Structures are given as structure tokens and as C-alpha cells.
Amino acid sequence: MGTPFSPSGVVSTVRKYRPVGMERYIDEITTAIRTALRGGENVLIVIIAPYGWGKSELLDELANTLEGFEVVRTVLVPGKISLIEKIQSRKDVLKPFLLLVDEADEITRIVELQKLGALNNDELREMLLGVGREIRAILEPRSHLDLLGSADKARNVVLVMAVTPQLYYTVLKNMLPDIFDIARGRVYREIKLDERVPLWLFHEMVKSRARAYGEEKLFTFSDISTVYHIAVRMERNPSPRLLVKLMYKLYQYKKYGNGILDLVKEPDVSDLVKGRDNPLLPHVIAGIPVPTIPDGYNDHFQRVAVVKVPFDDREALRALNEARLRYGLPPLPTRDVYDVSFAPFDYYTLVHDGSVYLYVALPEVPSELKQFFDHVAYIPNKTLLKSVFADDDKRDLVEHVVRHVTARFESADVHELVEDLVDISGARVPLPQGKATVQNRQDIRLGLVTLHVINEHDLRSAVSTISSIVDGGTIADMPVDSVIIFLLSSTVLSSVLEEKAAPLLQKRWKAVYKDPAHVFVKLFCYGADKMERLRDSIIFNELRRVYGDENPYSEHSQTAKDVISDVATHIEAVRRTLYKYTLAIKRSKEGKATLLRRIASAWLQGSCTDQPHLWCDEGGRPSLSLVEESFYEYLAAIDAHITHKTLEREIARLYPVHLWRDFKEDDLINLMVLRGLLVPCGPKTYKSFPHSGDCAKRFLESVIAEVRSLESISIEVNTPLGVIRLSERVPLEIGDVPVAISSPKELSSTLISLMEKRDIAIKLHEEKKRELTAIGKNMAELAVKVKGLEKFRRLARIREAIQSHLDRREYGNALSLLKREADIADRVNETIRLFHNYKYDLDMDEGELHEDLEAILSLTEPLNLIDVYIRDLKLIAEELRTDRISHFESLRKEAEEVEAMVRWVRRRLGIDVKPDKKALLKLISEKARKMGIDAHLMIAIAKLGYNTGIDIDRLVTELGMPRSAVMAQLERLAEMGVVEKKYVA
Amino acid sequence: MLHSIEIIRDPSKGAYSADVVIDLVGIETSLINAKIVIAYRCTGDFVDVPVIRNRELHTVFSCGAVSSGSVIGYGKYTGAPVAALLENKIVIIGRPFHIYLKRPTRLLEELRDVAAANLLLGSECAKKKIMELIIGERKAKRLSRSVQFLELALRSRDTSAIPSFIAEIFYECNVTKEDDVFSVIDQVLSDLYP
Incomplete structure (x- = not known):
């Protein structure tokens, strides 16, 4: 015997109920079939729905609904595909033939297996080709008569296939696009089943099934909503199969157990319902407001008013949503009846007399909904909810x-x-x-x-x-x-x-x-x-x-x-x-100004550059960019002076400048000036070309003047000799520049050629300037040395000479002159240094040196002479030093002799004398005469000093006396005791 | 040979008779009895290196031009006549550098060379030149007319009898006194006929 619900969720062989909610699909399919049959065409209709979503039921219903058709149901099983066979075994060719194909899932499985490597490609391909061939044969019988056998039997055939989305979208559409592509293939209609089963639909389904099995009374609404509530907590949009399986369990527990109390102990369900032993569970588990609550539990519940609003009454629905928003409840959907279903303790839906009604729990009955008031009921408060259900309640938020x-x-x-x-x-x-x-x-x-x-x-x-x-x-x-x-x-x-x-x-x-x-x-x-x-x-x-x-x-x-x-x-x-409207340039070493000029001159010459494509038109010829074109159009309408700042602001306002690459507002202005579209008209002020008047002329003239100003260079160098001015002229060929301009292009070409000239001029100018600066620097360095000549009259003459060289721009001569003078100054310094070294030896004052140097420096070429002077200064000084040293030596010797004589006179003659050379000589001479001794001999002995050995040979040579005479006189002196024997002075 | 140097700073003092007289005050050259007179009579126009008979002097600089005498020295850069032979004295307009007066060895050396080269002038010079002239004449014509003129002049003791081309030699060599002239002629003639 059958039951209204099966444990596997699918219908067994014999079905006693009709599915609910399929009407609209049945309508759609039958309309499609009838339209197709009127045209005498064979058609393919595909029904797409996931597993357990009622495809098979829809096919059943379709078979039941369509009258006057010969209906055959079959399954797509690989290896046993026999669609053609079914057609060939057709009984009545006058009746339209409805071929229902279910369970194409088989193919999905095979594709999965093939992916895992369990099957080889050939088998899969073979199978798919087989399916494709048969379907095409049915849809186009004329070209497949050999397969079909009889043309008559292949007439008026409707093929309805029920497939899962994964098979349809991933396999069939890709592998057999000639059939299953809705735009180009042979499929006539794709029907996608609504995946949602709202509560009202579920309720109808259950009721209908139960009725079919004569068990209408078995399930209350509360039971049904309990299942739905649990299902919603399990999957947000519960699938039919889940609902049916849960329903089957409830059916079993109702018949043979404790009903809901057993259901909540089911493994999947018990995770969701933690308060299974809560005495209030029966009042909560259905997820709907309950009309009565047990005494003493008022605290756990909240009183609400339930309003019953028909879904078709748009005005009431609008008022309801307004009210809900007031109470902080989200508005309910109003467009599709499938959108409204059930929200725990908020609202539920039921069908009455073919219309869907919303039962909504509100804290009170709003006045505008008074006529919809249904009954007073209770919903659990948050504490109770939390103690029963496991998941968090975000209702507050x-x-x-x-x-x-x-x-x-x-x-x-x-x-x-x-x-x-x-x-x-x-x-x-x-x-x-x-x-x-x-x-x-x-x-x-x-x-x-x-x-x-x-x-x-x-x-x-x-x-x-x-x-x-x-x-x-x-x-x-x-x-x-x-x-x-x-x-x-x-x-x-x-x-x-x-x-x-x-x-x-x-x-x-x-x-x-x-x-x-x-x-x-x-x-x-x-x-x-x-x-x-x-x-x-x-x-x-x-x-x-x-x-x-x-x-x-x-x-x-x-x-x-x-x-x-x-x-x-x-x-x-x-x-x-x-x-x-973006602009960009390729960066390069040349610098942006040069790049802009290149773009402008490419435009003039009509040849492309390596710059981004936006600087060219579609034909690859250089043109104004869209930005320039539109901006020029805009500016051309303005007859006024526009400042640089304003232009920048306008560009930033009009164009996405921050998206430009390596290009700024300023660059756009410069480029437009180069193109002759904007004409500078005063300092940082512009006019658009059409309104520029004689600005172009004045502008060109100012550029020419600028180039001309580069012709002369003048630098000033501060040196100890004063400011040196160096000037030079750069040879430039400016030529005749036409300044009467009649078009932007003319202005552009004149301007660009001028700028090229200016570049050359700047280069030359800078080269010359570098040269001059180097000369100036050199001069300044030399001048520091030459400054050493400042005490001499020569410096004034040098100054004059340099100035006259400078006046004649003979910078080389001026430089060599300075070099020579620096050498001279070095020598003069050397001389002065030496002079100070030898000052005392020379016995010469600075005035005299200065006179000498002044005389030497008066010569045009004094180098040679000054070298001689330095050499001689050194030599003479050295000589004088030597002279003085020998002079001192002789003085010292004389003093020693006097000392020796004093000592000798005191000891030997016993006379106290002063160390006066003249007096001593006189005294000794007198004594010698008295003693009858040669005075010279006596003096010579005295000079030896007291108690000194007398060298007779030396005395002999010194005095030029015969040796015997010297000996005799010494003998006498010894006798008188003036010398000792063996002759000691 | 030169040995003594006298520097005249005060015109009222000094003997003006050293070998070299350095005149800083401007004494009349004829009053000075020296072989070389260095007269500091600067005009202020120039300073130059004196070059006397191809010899540059380094110990003395010139600062003015000579006004009389036969010029024997010129300024190196200016070409001005800065030294002359006057009354058998070498006169240089200029002044020695102070440094060489501190120890005059170098000054004297240089001046000695100048003197040696230039004081040959006079009789020796004239004799030599006239001899050369006569020998030249003899070589060309086997007979010298100059000898006849000189013999005639010597016999008559009359300078006017001396032909002008010989008189020029005397003038060049600064032999101007009559006695000197005749003594030179006498020497020449006696040398010619040994």
C-alpha cells in the first residue's frame, strides 16, 4: 500500500494525488505544444529543474492533462537510447505523439564518471552523438528518413525532456549546441521550474496528497508549518524533496510515535532545536503565532494581532508594509506570489478559495487595516526563542x-x-x-x-x-x-x-x-x-x-x-x-617641451610620431586630440583675455586630468600655444586664435627679441683687481621672420621654427658663457696673485693693459698677461721673503729693496732680471754673513791675546794692568828695551800667555829672526825669570 | 783694473776720483776723474737694462739718455742711448741696484768687463783701425795713399792735413787731442816700417 509521502522523497509507481502549483507550467507547455502543432512542426521542449524539484511530477501531470495525444514516457539511459524505436512503435499516426523523456540525469552521472577517468572519451562521445542524432532525426524527419523508416510516423511529434540544470547548461548546451542553444539550436522552448516552494504551496501539496490517501485529518496546519519551519532553518529556501522527506518522517511519527516530539529528536533536526524538553516547545515549534498559551507562562510570550490580508489586494498590502515599517519590520514582497511564504513568528501564508492570504503578526491593529483583523495570538519572546532554537536571532538588528x-x-x-x-x-x-x-x-x-x-x-x-x-x-x-x-x-x-x-x-x-x-x-x-x-x-x-x-x-x-x-x-x-578624453605622452630623455614641439611639428608636417595614438586620427594621420579639438571649440567662443590660472582651472573642470599620463594642464596649454590655437597675450594671459588680433604678431616679436637677446653674453667677475667684465657675441642667423599671421598653422610653424632657432641660440649662448666663465674664473685666480704687486707702480700699468685687452675682447692675451704677471708676483714675493730672511746680513732697509724692485718692475719684461736679482741677493747675503763671521772671529782672537798678555804681565812682570791693548804693548815694549830684549819677541811671548810652552820654530818664522838670536834672547829672559827654562812663557 | 768705488751723495764732499764714481746728485761729468761714471740722472720716462757693446748689465739699470759723447750703450727695451764714452770715461745714466752696493764685487766685475771692452777705445782703437786700413790699401793697390798723407801730416804737425776718412777713425775712437793724434800716427808709421 502507498503513503502520501515516501522516504526517498520520490513518488512510487502508483500515484493517487495531483501536484499543486504546477498549473502555470502546464499552461505554458500546453500552449507551446498547441502552437507548434498548428504549424505542423515537431518540437523539443526542455524542462529544467534541480534534483527533487518536481520534474517527474510535472511530466506526470502533463501526461494526465493533455487529451487526444498518444503519450509515451521513457528514460534516457546510455546504450539503450531508443527514441526512434518509440516513434516507430507508434500506434495511431493521426494522433499527435507526446514523447516524455525523464531521468536524463543518467547522462550527468556518466559525464561525471568520464571526468573521473572511469570511462573513456569514445563512449561518452558515442553516447552524446547518439542522443543528438536521434533528437535531430525527430525534429527534422525529412533529412533523417533513413533512420526513421517511415515519414508518416515522424509527423506531429512533441518531445519533452526533463533535465537538471547542471546537465543542461554544462553538458548538453556545450556538446550539442546545434540542438540545445535556444537562439540557434533546435530547442523550441526552455521551461525553468521556479525553485521555490512557499509555505502556502507546500500546505496545498500536503493537503492534496493527504486527501488523495484519505488521511486529510492527519496533519494540522501547525504540523505542516512545523515541518516548514524546521526546513527553513535547515535550508533557507527549502527544496521540495527536503520538505517531503521531513513530512514522511512526521507522518511516520504521527502514526506510530509521539509526532513532533519525535521529529525534533531526528539527527538533523535536533541540532537546530536545543530546547527539546522545553514544555513550551509545542507552542513554539510551528514558528507561527499561537492563539492560546498555557497559564502562567505569560512572561514568555508577547501578545500580537494577526491580520489576514489577501495578496491580490495591492492597496491593503501597501498599507500593511507601511505599518510594518512603522513597527520596524521589513516590508513584505509584493510582486510575485512565490516571493511570499513564511517568516518565523512574523507571517505565514495560506490559500483560501484559490487566493493566497498573508497572516501577519503585528503588535497592534493599525487603523487602516482594521477590516483585515483576524485574531489575537501570541509569539514567544526573545528569551524563550533563544532557549529553544540554536541559531542567533538577528531580529533586533x-x-x-x-x-x-x-x-x-x-x-x-x-x-x-x-x-x-x-x-x-x-x-x-x-x-x-x-x-x-x-x-x-x-x-x-x-x-x-x-x-x-x-x-x-x-x-x-x-x-x-x-x-x-x-x-x-x-x-x-x-x-x-x-x-x-x-x-x-x-x-x-x-x-x-x-x-x-x-x-x-x-x-x-x-x-x-x-x-x-x-x-x-x-x-x-x-x-x-x-x-x-x-x-x-x-x-x-x-x-x-x-x-x-x-x-x-x-x-x-x-x-x-x-x-x-x-x-x-x-x-x-x-x-x-x-x-x-585622456591625453598621454611617452616619456623620453628629451624633456617634455621638446616632445610637445615634436607633436606639434608632426601635425604641421603630417607625419606621425612614436607618440600614443590619440595624437592621430583613425587614418593614422596626425591630428588634434579630441581634448584639444573640443577645448579649442570652447575657447573659440570666448572673446576675452584668459589667464593661465583660469585656463588650468577650466581644463581641470572639463577633462579628467588626473587620468592623464605624464600630461598636465600646463602641458595642454603649452601644446595649444605651439599649435597656434592659443596666443599668449600679455604676461600669463592668452586669447584663442580667432580673437587674438595682433597678439600673435606681438608674441612672435617678443620671441624674436628673446632670441636676439641671446646674441650677446656678458659676465662679470669680481677679482681683487676689481670687477672684470667679459662679453661676447654669439653668431646667430635669425633671418626674416614673417609676423603677419593668418592661420593657427602658420603661427605654429613660425613659432616652432623660431623655437628651434632659440634652442640653437641657447646652446651657443651657453657654450660661450661656459668658455667665458672659465676664463673669468682663471682670471680671478690669477688676479689674486697679481694683487701681490699692489705696492708697485707696475700694477696700475697691468690694470690698464688688461683693460685694453678686455676692451678689444682679447681674452687670451689678457689671460697670458695675467699669467706672466702672476709669475712675476711670485718672484717678487720670493724676493721679499728672502730679504726678510737675510735682512740683518744685508744691512739694507726695506725702502732700498722697494726701490730696487720698483726699478726692476718698471721693465716690461722683468722676469730675467728679477731671477738674477734673487740669485745675487742670496749669494751676497751669504757672503756678507761669512764676512761678518770672520770679522767676529778676528775680534775674538784679539781679545784672547790681550787676555793672555794681561795674565803674563801680572805673573811674570808682577805689574797689575788693565786689558788695554795699546797700553800693554807700550808697557811690554818699554820693559823689553830696559831688559835689552827685542820688543817684538817679548810681545810674541806675552801673547802666548802665562805658563804656555814656547815653540821656538814658530817664533823664528813669525819674527823673521835667526834661530840663534831667538835662542840667546830666550836664554836671557830665562835668566831674568821672565820665562822658565825649557822655555815656558 | 777697477778697484775703488765712490758714491757721491753730497756734492760738496768727496774727491770724485775713484775708479767708479756713482753720482747720485748730478755733478758735471767733466769734474769727475774716473774710469766709469754712473750718473743717477733719471728723467722718469723709463727704466731699462743697459746693453753696452752687446753685454747686458744686471747690476745697474738705466733711467735716462746720455746727451753727449759717443754712444756705446743702448737700452735693451727702449733702444735709448744710455751709455757713452766721453773724455775717456764711460758714462752710464742710471744707478746700481742697492744690493750690489752692499758688497760691490759683482758690480765691479761687470763694470770691469765693460771698461775692458770700451776703454780700449782711444789710441789703441785708432791705431788698430788705421793699420787695418793701410794693410787693406796695400793689398788692393800695392801702395797706400793713407801712409803718404799720414807722413805728411806728421811732418807738418797739421791735423787739417789728415784726410777726412782717417779723421773719422780718430773721432770714432774718441781720440781728439792733437798730441794723442800725432802719437798714434807716429806709432802706426813706426810699426809699418820696423
Whole structure:
């Protein structure tokens, strides 16, 4: 015997119930089939759904529904593919033939096996080719008659295949694209089953199955919602198969056990429900508000009013959502009935008379929903919830987010929230009717503007704000490359906002760009009709941020995602367009000025450079870049002097300069001057060419004057001899430069040729200057030495001579003159140094030396003579020194002799005398005469001093007396005792 | 030979009769009885290195030009006549460098050379030149007319009888006194006929 639920989750051979919720797919398929059959074509319809999502049931239902068809069901099993056989075994060729193919999963498995290496490629290919061949044969019988056998039997065939997404998208579409590509292949219709099973649908399914088995009374709504509640806690969007398996278990426990109390002990479920022994479990486990609670447990519950609102009543739904926001609850989806299902202790859904109703728990009954009030009920409070269920409850946070967002929307202050939504941050500025944020990253300068409109006046003001942003490209003077505008109103309809604002975006962006403003400006209009959508988007976006990947509301955040992806797409598009307005040059050693000039002269000559492509047109010929072209167009309309600063500011305002590579505002100005598009007109002031008047002429003349000024060089060197002025002329060929200009190109070519000349001039000028500086430096060094001659009259003459050389620009001569004089000065210094060394030997005063030197230095070429003078000075000094030393020597000798005589006279003659040479000689001479001794001999003996040995031979030679006479006289002296015997003085 | 040097600083003092007189005050040259007179009579126009008969003097510099006598020295750079032979004295306008007066050995050496080269002038010079002239004549014509003129002049003791080309030699060699002239002629003639 069968049961309404099977342990494997699939239907057994005999089925007693009809599936619920398949109606819309059945309708879709039957419509498709009938349309195809009218045309007499064989068609292939593919039903795509994951495992356990009801494919087989849908096929069953289809077989039951379609009348007048010959229906055959089969399975795709490798090796046993026999679609053609089925057709050949057709009974009635007049009846349309419906061939249902299920369980194509087999092929998926085989593909997996092949990936693991269990099968070889040939088998897989063979199998897939087989499937493809058969399907094609059925769809195109004319070309496959040999396979089909009979053409008649292959007429009016509908092939319906149920496959899993992984098989369909990864294998079939890739391997058999001729069949399964929806655009080019032979598949007629792809039907994707809605993957969601909302509570109301599940409830209907269970009821229908139970009814089919006569067990309607077995399950209460509470049981069903308990299963759903558990399933929701297990998988966010519970699959049908999970629900059916859980249901089967509950069915078993209901029949043979303790029902729910056993279910919560199931391994998978017990992890989720920790408070299994809690007496209040039965009141909590269903996840719905309960009408009654046990006495004494009031503290654990919260009283709520349940309102019952039909999903089809849009107005009531809107009022409900408004109320929910007031209570801090997230709004419920309103678009698709499959979106509403169940939220624990918040709301649930049920079907009554074919319509879906929402049962929503609210803290109180709002007045506008009074007629929908259903009953009073109780929901568990947080403490109880936490003690029963394992997972955290983020309800608080959600409540906070929802309250916050709602409040902001009420006070029309949503700018910061929109910032979060589109992920923009930066400087905030107030605007009339709203706020703006300018994000200034190293990317596109992005602006976000939110404008609130209440009445006509506001709308006009908002439109003019948008208009000024579009024209000016700035928000509060901050330049932006792109703007995202949120035009919001709770009173005006979106279409009205759109109607007023959209035409503004047809204008040129910043009035300069070739592209219309809507490329750069993304406009979101949220009028009264769409305001709530924006609010919901923001709420769910905030919730997405709160929860991250585990967002239970992810299915609701689609509108937010749409906005985000719109913005991302927009930014990407802006980036692509903006790229055209970027400038770049290849860096090189030459320096930027030269590069710019190269670009300009390439433009004049029509030959390309190695610079980026933007400097050329599509044909590869040099042209103005888009930036220059548009900027020139803009400037050409202005007949006024424009300062450099203003130009820079305008360029920064109009173009994404921060995206330019190696190119600055300044460079653009310089390049445009080189191209003759901008004409300098006074200091740091410009005019565009059409309005330049005779500025071009004056400018060219000033450049010519600048070049001419390079012709003469003059440097001054400070030296001890005074300031030396060196000047030189650079030979330049400027030639005749036409200054009457009639077109920018003419101006450009004249200017560039002038600048080339200027470059040459600068080079020559600098070369000469270097030479002169070197000479000057040399001169200064020499002059320091020459300064040594300052005490002599010569210096004045040198000064004069140098000056006259300088006057005649004979710098070489001046230099050699200085060199010679420096040599002379060295010699003079040497002389003076020597003089001071020998000053005392020479007995000469400085005046005399000066006179000598002055005389020598009066000569034109004194070097030779001064060398002689130095040599002789040294020699003479040395000689004088020697003379003096010998003079002192003789004096010393004489003094010694006198001393010796005094000593001798005192001892030998006994007379006390003074050391006076004359008196001594006289005394000794007298004594000698008295003694009858030769005076000279006596003196000679006296000079020897007292008690000194007498050398007779020496006396003989000294006195020129005969030896005998000397001996005789000495003998006499010895007798008188004046000398001792053996002759000692 | 030169031995003594006298420096005249005060015109009222001194004998003015050393071998070399350095006149710093401007005495009339004829009053000075010396072989070499160095007169410090600078005009202030120039200073130069005196070159006397191809010899540069280093101990003395010149500072003015001679006004009389036969010029024997010129300024090295200016070419001015800075030294002359006058009344058998060598006159140099200039002054020795002070340093050479401190020990005059070098000064004297240099002046000695100058004197040796130039004081030969006079009789010796004239005799030599006239001899050369006569020998030249004899070589060319086997007979010298100059000898006849000289013999005639010597016999008549009349200087006017001396032909002008010989008179020029005397003048060149600064032999001007009549006695000297005739003594030279006498020597020449006696040398010619040994």
C-alpha cells in the first residue's frame, strides 16, 4: 500500500494525488505544444529543474492533462537510447505523439564518471552523438528518413525532456549546441521550474496528497508549518524533496510515535532545536503565532494581532508594509506570489478559495487595516526563542535598520543612505533641494546628487540644478567626470520627474564634450509611485550589509542589486567614453617641451610620431586630440583675455586630468600655444586664435627679441683687481621672420621654427658663457696673485693693459698677461721673503729693496732680471754673513791675546794692568828695551800667555829672526825669570 | 783694473776720483776723474737694462739718455742711448741696484768687463783701425795713399792735413787731442816700417 509521502522523497509507481502549483507550467507547455502543432512542426521542449524539484511530477501531470495525444514516457539511459524505436512503435499516426523523456540525469552521472577517468572519451562521445542524432532525426524527419523508416510516423511529434540544470547548461548546451542553444539550436522552448516552494504551496501539496490517501485529518496546519519551519532553518529556501522527506518522517511519527516530539529528536533536526524538553516547545515549534498559551507562562510570550490580508489586494498590502515599517519590520514582497511564504513568528501564508492570504503578526491593529483583523495570538519572546532554537536571532538588528531607514525616508533625508546604496563616499556639499557627494579617488571623479521635490517650484529648482551640473560639470565648484542623480519625490510621479529631467541629458556634457550628457549622468527618478521601491531597495541593501553572505532576505534585495549594477554599468560606460578624453605622452630623455614641439611639428608636417595614438586620427594621420579639438571649440567662443590660472582651472573642470599620463594642464596649454590655437597675450594671459588680433604678431616679436637677446653674453667677475667684465657675441642667423599671421598653422610653424632657432641660440649662448666663465674664473685666480704687486707702480700699468685687452675682447692675451704677471708676483714675493730672511746680513732697509724692485718692475719684461736679482741677493747675503763671521772671529782672537798678555804681565812682570791693548804693548815694549830684549819677541811671548810652552820654530818664522838670536834672547829672559827654562812663557 | 768705488751723495764732499764714481746728485761729468761714471740722472720716462757693446748689465739699470759723447750703450727695451764714452770715461745714466752696493764685487766685475771692452777705445782703437786700413790699401793697390798723407801730416804737425776718412777713425775712437793724434800716427808709421 502507498503513503502520501515516501522516504526517498520520490513518488512510487502508483500515484493517487495531483501536484499543486504546477498549473502555470502546464499552461505554458500546453500552449507551446498547441502552437507548434498548428504549424505542423515537431518540437523539443526542455524542462529544467534541480534534483527533487518536481520534474517527474510535472511530466506526470502533463501526461494526465493533455487529451487526444498518444503519450509515451521513457528514460534516457546510455546504450539503450531508443527514441526512434518509440516513434516507430507508434500506434495511431493521426494522433499527435507526446514523447516524455525523464531521468536524463543518467547522462550527468556518466559525464561525471568520464571526468573521473572511469570511462573513456569514445563512449561518452558515442553516447552524446547518439542522443543528438536521434533528437535531430525527430525534429527534422525529412533529412533523417533513413533512420526513421517511415515519414508518416515522424509527423506531429512533441518531445519533452526533463533535465537538471547542471546537465543542461554544462553538458548538453556545450556538446550539442546545434540542438540545445535556444537562439540557434533546435530547442523550441526552455521551461525553468521556479525553485521555490512557499509555505502556502507546500500546505496545498500536503493537503492534496493527504486527501488523495484519505488521511486529510492527519496533519494540522501547525504540523505542516512545523515541518516548514524546521526546513527553513535547515535550508533557507527549502527544496521540495527536503520538505517531503521531513513530512514522511512526521507522518511516520504521527502514526506510530509521539509526532513532533519525535521529529525534533531526528539527527538533523535536533541540532537546530536545543530546547527539546522545553514544555513550551509545542507552542513554539510551528514558528507561527499561537492563539492560546498555557497559564502562567505569560512572561514568555508577547501578545500580537494577526491580520489576514489577501495578496491580490495591492492597496491593503501597501498599507500593511507601511505599518510594518512603522513597527520596524521589513516590508513584505509584493510582486510575485512565490516571493511570499513564511517568516518565523512574523507571517505565514495560506490559500483560501484559490487566493493566497498573508497572516501577519503585528503588535497592534493599525487603523487602516482594521477590516483585515483576524485574531489575537501570541509569539514567544526573545528569551524563550533563544532557549529553544540554536541559531542567533538577528531580529533586533533588522528592526533597527528598518526603523532607521523608514525615519530617514519620512524626513526626506536619504542622501547618506543612497551613498551606501551606490557605494560612494567623499566630500558632502548641500545643494538647493538636496545634497551632493563628490568622490575624488584616483579614478573617475564621481558625484552623487540627491534632490527632493515636493512641488512645482522645487521641481523647477531641481531641474535648474541638474542643468547647471550638466553644463558646468562641477558640483559646488568641484569638477566631476560623472554624476549619479537621484531625483526623488513623494508627491510627483516618476514619469513627470523623468519628463522634466531627461531632456536635460540630451545636451552636450559640460557643453564641450562631443557626447551627450546622458553618457556621463545617470538619472534615477523615484516619484511617488516608486519611492517605496527605493526605500525597500535601501532597506534590503542595508540588511545585505548587516548579514553579508548569510542574508535571509537575499531574495528581496534584487531591486537594490539592480540599482547597484545600473550604477556599475554606468561607471564602466563613463570610463570607456572618458578614455577618449585622456591625453598621454611617452616619456623620453628629451624633456617634455621638446616632445610637445615634436607633436606639434608632426601635425604641421603630417607625419606621425612614436607618440600614443590619440595624437592621430583613425587614418593614422596626425591630428588634434579630441581634448584639444573640443577645448579649442570652447575657447573659440570666448572673446576675452584668459589667464593661465583660469585656463588650468577650466581644463581641470572639463577633462579628467588626473587620468592623464605624464600630461598636465600646463602641458595642454603649452601644446595649444605651439599649435597656434592659443596666443599668449600679455604676461600669463592668452586669447584663442580667432580673437587674438595682433597678439600673435606681438608674441612672435617678443620671441624674436628673446632670441636676439641671446646674441650677446656678458659676465662679470669680481677679482681683487676689481670687477672684470667679459662679453661676447654669439653668431646667430635669425633671418626674416614673417609676423603677419593668418592661420593657427602658420603661427605654429613660425613659432616652432623660431623655437628651434632659440634652442640653437641657447646652446651657443651657453657654450660661450661656459668658455667665458672659465676664463673669468682663471682670471680671478690669477688676479689674486697679481694683487701681490699692489705696492708697485707696475700694477696700475697691468690694470690698464688688461683693460685694453678686455676692451678689444682679447681674452687670451689678457689671460697670458695675467699669467706672466702672476709669475712675476711670485718672484717678487720670493724676493721679499728672502730679504726678510737675510735682512740683518744685508744691512739694507726695506725702502732700498722697494726701490730696487720698483726699478726692476718698471721693465716690461722683468722676469730675467728679477731671477738674477734673487740669485745675487742670496749669494751676497751669504757672503756678507761669512764676512761678518770672520770679522767676529778676528775680534775674538784679539781679545784672547790681550787676555793672555794681561795674565803674563801680572805673573811674570808682577805689574797689575788693565786689558788695554795699546797700553800693554807700550808697557811690554818699554820693559823689553830696559831688559835689552827685542820688543817684538817679548810681545810674541806675552801673547802666548802665562805658563804656555814656547815653540821656538814658530817664533823664528813669525819674527823673521835667526834661530840663534831667538835662542840667546830666550836664554836671557830665562835668566831674568821672565820665562822658565825649557822655555815656558 | 777697477778697484775703488765712490758714491757721491753730497756734492760738496768727496774727491770724485775713484775708479767708479756713482753720482747720485748730478755733478758735471767733466769734474769727475774716473774710469766709469754712473750718473743717477733719471728723467722718469723709463727704466731699462743697459746693453753696452752687446753685454747686458744686471747690476745697474738705466733711467735716462746720455746727451753727449759717443754712444756705446743702448737700452735693451727702449733702444735709448744710455751709455757713452766721453773724455775717456764711460758714462752710464742710471744707478746700481742697492744690493750690489752692499758688497760691490759683482758690480765691479761687470763694470770691469765693460771698461775692458770700451776703454780700449782711444789710441789703441785708432791705431788698430788705421793699420787695418793701410794693410787693406796695400793689398788692393800695392801702395797706400793713407801712409803718404799720414807722413805728411806728421811732418807738418797739421791735423787739417789728415784726410777726412782717417779723421773719422780718430773721432770714432774718441781720440781728439792733437798730441794723442800725432802719437798714434807716429806709432802706426813706426810699426809699418820696423
